[in-house]
Every structure is written in structure tokens, then in C-alpha cells.
Amino acid sequence: MLFYNAWGVHKLAKKRKNRREAEPMGYLVGYARVSTQDQNLSLQIDALRKAGVKEDNLHVEKVSAGSKTRHALDLAIKDLREGDTLVVWRLDRFARSMRDLYARLDRVYAKGAYFRSLTEQFDFGTITGKLVLGILGLVAEFERQLISQRTSAGIQSWKDRGGGKWGRASALTEKQIVEAGKMLNSKRDPMSGPQVAEHFKVSTPTIYKHWKLNRSRRGGPRFIRKFPEE
Numbered sequence: 001m002l003f004y005n006a007w008g009v010h011k012l013a014k015k016r017k018n019r020r021e022a023e024p025m026g027y028l029v030g031y032a033r034v035s036t037q038d039q040n041l042s043l044q045i046d047a048l049r050k051a052g053v054k055e056d057n058l059h060v061e062k063v064s065a066g067s068k069t070r071h072a073l074d075l076a077i078k079d080l081r082e083g084d085t086l087v088v089w090r091l092d093r094f095a096r097s098m099r100d101l102y103a104r105l106d107r108v109y110a111k112g113a114y115f116r117s118l119t120e121q122f123d124f125g126t127i128t129g130k131l132v133l134g135i136l137g138l139v140a141e142f143e144r145q146l147i148s149q150r151t152s153a154g155i156q157s158w159k160d161r162g163g164g165k166w167g168r169a170s171a172l173t174e175k176q177i178v179e180a181g182k183m184l185n186s187k188r189d190p191m192s193g194p195q196v197a198e199h200f201k202v203s204t205p206t207i208y209k210h211w212k213l214n215r216s217r218r219g220g221p222r223f224i225r226k227f228p229e230e
Contacts, residue, residue: 026083026113028053031076032060033093044089047118053087065096077104082112090119097141098134171202177210177225184211184223 030053032044061072095101211223
């Protein structure tokens with residue numbers, strides 16, 4: 001009986017050893033993404049840090065899920081070495097379509113690395129995990145298409161009811177836009193884009209959204225209006 005128990009303990013210890021050897025032993029490489037400049041990355045970044053991702057291995061970006069270019073994600077995958085793990089807060093931060101999901105996972109696995117989602121607690125390296133991963137990917141793609149359809153329907157309904165201009169209100173009034181142009185083109189003391197932005201308490205890109213540098217100046221103004229008066 002004692003021999004049986006000892007053998008059982010030996011088998012259990014060996015099983016645990018093999019399990020430890022199968023677990024990722026490299027670095028954790030984190031990736032976080034939001035779709036717009038107005039959204040905050042703090043929730044994802046805090047979760048990744050709590051999971052053990054070091055600051056030097058953290059890649060973040062603000063880009064739409066449908067964008068074909070993901071510079072930060074490409075860098076994150078490029079940084080992976082054998083045994084490392086790519087960590088995301090949620091699966092839809094990594095991919096929003098099945099095609100992108102499997103294509104990116106292939107790139108991760110080709111590096112000899114692992115993939116982990118903090119929200120979906122599954123081992124995606126197992127057969128069951130891969131099955132769950134496929135289901136979750138389909139759900140994420142379905143949700144994205146559903147949201148897109150609802151948004152399009154809402155915009156069309158707004159237009160049909162005679163709604164005004166769709167989208168976020170301009171940060172500057174027409175009067176302020178004209179005044180900004182005068183500041184940029186002042187002959188006595190012209191101001192730079194950042195200085196004008198600070199004057200109106202807006203971002204520099206907001207100023208350059210309405211005014212662009214006149215590269216074929218030839219005695220004309222330094223900056224010219226991008227769009228006609230709204």
C-alpha cells in the first residue's frame with residue numbers, strides 16, 4: 001500500500017514537471033488597442049501590467065479594428081521570441097474577423113510563441129482551446145458586423161428625419177477658424193500652429209484640420225484654408 005502511494009506521488013510529481021515544461025518560459029509581450037483617439041487605453045494597459053507585462057514589452061495603438069495596418073501589433077509579433085507569450089486584454093483587441101485571427105495566430109505560432117487573452121480564460125494551445133478560440137472569433141466578427149449595421153441604420157434614419165450634419169461638432173466656430181488663419185498669416189508677428197492651438201485651447205491637429213501650409217506661396221499667405229466656409 002505504501003509502495004502504491006509512493007508510486008502515485010511519483011507519477012503526480014512527474015506530471016506536474018511535464019506540465020511546467022510545457023508552459024511558456026519566455027517574456028510576456030503585451031498589445032493594447034482602441035479604435036479612436038477619444039478612447040482610453042488605461043483599462044487594457046493596467047490589466048496587462050497586472051498580468052506581468054513589463055513596460056518595455058508593451059505595444060499600444062489607436063486604430064480602427066477594420067484597419068489593414070496595425071504597426072504596433074506588427075512590432076509586438078516581431079518582438080516575439082521562442083517561448084514568449086503575446087498577451088491581449090480581450091480577443092477582439094487582437095482581431096475582429098476569422099481570417100485576421102488565424103493569419104495573426106499563424107504568425108505568432110511561427111515564432112514558437114504562445115497567445116493569451118486575459119478576458120477569455122482558455123488555453124488556446126489545446127484542441128479544446130482552439131475550438132473555443134474559433135467560436136469566440138466568430139462571435140466577435142458577428143458583433144462587429146451587427147454594430148456596423150446598426151450604426152449605418154441609425155445614420156440613415158437621422159438623415160431621413162431631416163437631421164443636421166452628422167458627426168462630432170467642430171471644436172472651433174467659423175469665427176475662430178477665420179481668426180486662427182489671421183494669426184497664422186500675420187505679417188507682423190505670425191504664430192505657429194501649436195501657438196494658435198494653445199490660444200484656442202484645442203489640439204494642434206485641430207488647427208491643421210482647417211489650415212494647411214501653402215507650399216506654392218509666391219507672395220501668398222503662409223497658410224490657406226482647406227475647406228470653404230461651412
